[in-house]
Amino acid sequence: MTYCVGLLLDEGMVLLSDTRTNAGLDNIATYRKMFVFEEPGERVITILTAGSLSVTQTALARLREAIEQPEANEETSIMRAPTMLKVAEIIGNTLASVRQDIEHKMNAAKVSVSASMIVAGQRKGGTMRLFLVYPEGNFIEATEDTPFLQIGEHKYGKPILDRVVRVATTLEDAQKAVLLSMDSTLRSNLSVGMPLDLAVIARDECRVTMRRRIEKDDPQFAQMSQDWSEALCQGFSKITL
Template identity: 65%
Template sequence: MTYCVGLLLKAGLVLLSDTRTNAGLDNISTYRKMFTFVQPGDRVIVMMTAGNLSLTQTTLARLTDAIDAPDATPETSIMLAENMLDVASLVGDMLSRVTAETKARMDRMNQMATASMIVAGQRKGGRMRLFLIYPEGNFIEATEDTPYLQIGEHKYGKPILDRVITKDTPLEEARKAVLLSMDSTLRSNLSVGMPLDLVVIETDALQITEQRRIEPNDEDFAAMSAAWSQALRDAFTQIA
C-alpha cells in the first residue's frame, strides 16, 4: 500500500508520497510513487500513484510513450494538452484502459487489481489544479472548501489536515503539515514506509520550486517527528 497527499493552496502546491510497495509481510520493496513532467515556463505536472504496481507502471509507461511519440498531439500527450483538465482526462482515460485490460486477466485468476492517481500542476495561462483519478477514469478536483486530496492509506494522516489546512495556509506551514500527516501514517501503518518524496510548486512558477527525497535517517524529519510526539503528549496531559 502507500500514502500520497497533495495540497492546493493560494500560494501553490505541496505534494508528498512514500515509496513502499508490499505483497505480504515478507515481500517489501521500494518504488517511486511520484513522477514529474516539466517544461519550464509552459507547464509543470506531478503525478502520484497508489494501488497495484503493474497498473500504475503500465499507465505511466504509456503516457510517457505518448509524450515521446513523433505524432504526438494535444489529444494524446499530457505535455501538449491545452489545460490541466485535459491532462486529467488523458490520465484518467489511460488508467481506465489499463485497468480494464488487466481486469480481464485478473478475473480469470480470481484476483483483484485496482489503482488510483493524483494529478497536479499548472499550464501557462491557467490556474493551478489538483485532481484525484479513480480506477474507472473519472476524477474529482480539490476546491477552496477541500484544498487537499489523498490516496492510499489516508485515514491516519487526515485529522491534522482537517484541523490546520485552509486555502490561505502558507507553503512552509503546508510543508510541515504534510510531513506530520505522513509521520502519523508511518507510525500507524506498516504498509507505508520511507524514503519520502516531496515537491513544492509556487503559484505561476511553472517549474518545481523544491524537490527532495527524505531518507530514513533524515535528521530534520526525525526532529520534527519527535517534537510532534512530545507536543501531543503535553497537550494530552494538560486536558482536564
C-alpha cells in the first residue's frame, strides 16, 4: 500500500508520501511516489501516487511523453494547460486510459488494477489548487472546509489531521501534522514504509520551496516521533475517566 497526503492552506501546500510498494508480502520495494513538474516561478505541479505501480508508472510516463512531444499543446501537456483544472483533467484522462489498457490485459487473470493520485499545483497568476484524482479519472478538490486530501492507507493518519489541520494552519505546523499523521500510519501498518518525501509549495511562488527526503534513520524524524509518543502518553495520563 501507500500513504500520501496533501494540504491546501492559506500559506501554501504541504505534500507527503511514503515510498513502499509491495506485491504480496514478500516482494517489497522502495519507489518514489512524489513527482514534480516545474518551471520555477511560472508553474509547479506535484503528483502523488497510490495503487498499482504498473498503472502509476505508465501514467507518469505518458504525461512526460506528452510534455516532451513537439506538438505538445494546451490540451495534451500539463505544462501548457491553461488552468490547474485542465491539468487535473489531463491527468485524470491519462490515469483512466492507462488503467483501462492494463485492466484489459489483466482480464484473463481476473485481477483488477487501480490507482489514484493527488495533484497539487499553481501556475503564475492562477489559483493554487489541490485535487484527488480517482481511478476512473474523475476528481474532487480540497476546499476551505476540507483542506486536506489523502490517498492509500489513509485511516490511521486521519484523526490527527481532523484535529489540528485548518486552512489557517502555518506551513511549519502543517509539516508537523503530516509527519505525525504518517508516523501513526507507519506504526499501525506494515505496507507503508520509510523513506518519506516531503514537499512544500509556498503560495504564489509557483515552485517547490522546500523538498526533503526523510530516510529511515533520520534523527530529526525519530526524535519527533518519540516526542509525540511521549506527548500522547503524558496527555493520556492526565485524562480522567
